Amino acid sequence: MMDCLFCKIIDGEIPSTKVYEDEYVYSFKDIAPIAPVHYLIIPKAHIASANDITEENSSLVAKVFEAAAKIAKAEGIESYRIINNCGDDAGQTVKHMHFHMLAGVKMGWGPESLGKTE
């Protein structure tokens, strides 16, 4: 897609620090990390959000999680969190579906971890 930031990163038009790549997915370091390890894992195909997952493209989500497991093994990461923000209220700012892989810190869980803005 012409006007998509992450499609441009996949194409190399915008530079990124690559973590992993295969036929289906691309992974790179988040430009504004919120944890010691903060990678983004994205399908190469442009899918706007998790709300656009269909029977036809859902295998790409499995590829994302396969990639996460490979990255974790390669980097010796034993524990990690994968987050997908879908839509504006959830904080999705880039409309190319992506999964945040966070690690390297003890993470909280519960309502406070939502970081509510209102």
Ligand code: 5GP
């Ligand atoms: P979202 O808020 O949509 O779930 O996540 C978008 C993520 O993309 C944010 O964590 C943001 O820091 C990251 N990001 C935005 N622009 C760029 C960029 O040009 N390069 C990289 N590597 N990450 C970006």
Ligand code: ZN
């Ligand atoms: Zn895209």
